[in-house]
Amino acid sequence: MKKFAVITLMYCIVANLQSNAQTNRKPVNLTDLNFTVEAAPDWNNFLKRDNGWFGGDGIYTIPLNGIENKQANPDDPILFIFSDSMIGKIENGTMADGYKMIHNSVALLNGNKPVAAKMRFSWDTDKKGAAESTFIPRTPQTDSTDYYWLGDGFVNQELGNAVYIFGYRVRNVSTGAFGFKEVGNTLIKIPAGSQPPYHDLKQMDTPFYLTDKKGDIGSFGAGIYVNTTKAGAPAPDGYVYVYGVRGIGKNVMVARVLPKDFEQFDKWTFYDGANWVKDMGEVADVTDNVSNELSLTALPDGRYAMIFQVGGMSTNVGMRIGATPYGPFGPVIKVWDCRPDLEEKTFLVYNAKAHPSLSAPGELLISYNINSLEFIADLKKHPNLYRPRFIRLKINSKGK
Structure with missing residues (x-):
């Protein structure tokens, strides 16, 4: 009985200490970040081209050394992936005959600076030598008319340094x-x-396409955060976090898996708002009002910044602050008003995200896409409109 009493007393002491620690824990500030923001004309001009690749959206950047969470070294290769891309020439202020849209393309940049001589664009060609998408669906579930738009990707250092792209x-x-x-x-x-x-x-x-009980369609791959030591994460827990978006509310879902298990889909788990569960049908919405492409980046003070286009296609680049890679997340903080880029009423803005491998310490280089509801008609008048624009978010040294 004495032994039982001692164990009970010790348990009570530990429980009280844990309770006091939780009570006294300083709450994470999810509402404020001390920052300034400005246009990044060097990067804007870098992708303003008139031959070969002259437009595209869906831009993600993948450092091929696998270090996701800090600026790449001057000679490190970075893979750019684009979705719909324009291939051809711009002459006399308009698109020359023979232009073609393909559904995705890539580019390789050596280093972290916008130096044209160090960037090589690439796409496939068909039997006649015409431009063709780099990635074409060829899976058991693919229909003959399907094509790919691309989600985020990363280098998996636990699986032979292969590049995985959604x-x-x-x-x-x-x-x-x-x-x-x-x-x-x-x-x-x-x-x-x-x-x-x-x-x-x-x-x-993959099984990561879903229709929920409300009929909302969702899919994973909108963003990836590699929270591992090898990827340079400041607070690694060993997991790869994969973000999904569903419904007209642009709700965010979170999955995670160990890098070594990335292809073993039955080992993925999904955040239900409290726990990590096996059933994807139980996944919770951790926040909303984002865009179909986004990013999550660790901040210097231990918090996390989710970057997105507010509501999917508004004129505002937005940010939410998270306490962990899976939340909770604070309210929308408006980062940038894109309206000065909208020369025509038909132009629209979408899918903002950050690029840590291109970002100097204490900064986030952020891209957003410009498109048009009158696509070909507006491209003939503004042939360089369809390309990412960039801004720099500079974080105050105090962080918040």
Whole structure:
């Protein structure tokens, strides 16, 4: 009995200490960040081109050394991936005949600066030598008319340094506001050392496309945060966090998996708002009002910044502060008003995100995309409109 009493007393002491620690823990500030922001004309001009690749959206950047959480070294290669891309020439202030839109393309930049001589764009070609998408769906669930738009990607240092990229299978449809629909989620695996157009890649259908009880469609791959020591994460827990977006509310879902298990989809878990669970159907919405592409970046003070276009297609680049990679997240902090870029009423803005491997210490280089509701007509008048624009968010040394 004495032994039992001692154990009980010790348990009570530990429980009281834990309770006091939780009570006295300073709450994380999710509402404020001390920052300034300015345009990044060097990067804006870098992607203003008139030959070959002259436009695209969906930009993600993947440091091929696998170090995701800090600026790349001057000679480190960085893979840029784009979704719909314009290939051709701009002459006399308009698109020359023979231009073509393909559904995705890539570029390799050696280093972290916008130096044209160090950037090489690439795409595939068809049997006639015409430009063709780098990545074309070829999985068991693919329909002959499907094509890829690309999600985020990373170098998996636990699986042979292969590059993993999410591919959204998209199909043109006769219904809906935009004439297309996402119909499936896949994973593209590029072996280490492979060169564009990556004819040795592997493609896998994934289960990470869902329709929930309300009928909202969702998919994972909108953003990736590699929270590992090898990736340079400041507070690593060993997991890769993958963000999904669903519904017209642009709600964020979070999944995680160990890097070594990335292809073993049954080992993924999903955050239900309190715990990590196996059932994707139980995944919670951790925040909302984001865009279909986004980023999560560790801040110097231990918090996390989620960057996105507010509401999907508004004129504001937004940020939410998170206490952990899976929340809780604070309210929208408006970072940048994109309206000065909208020369025509038909222009629209979407899918902002940060690029840590291109960001100087204490800064976040952020991109957002410009497009048009009258795409070809406006491109003929403004042939350089369809390309990412960039801003620099500079964080005060105190952080908040």
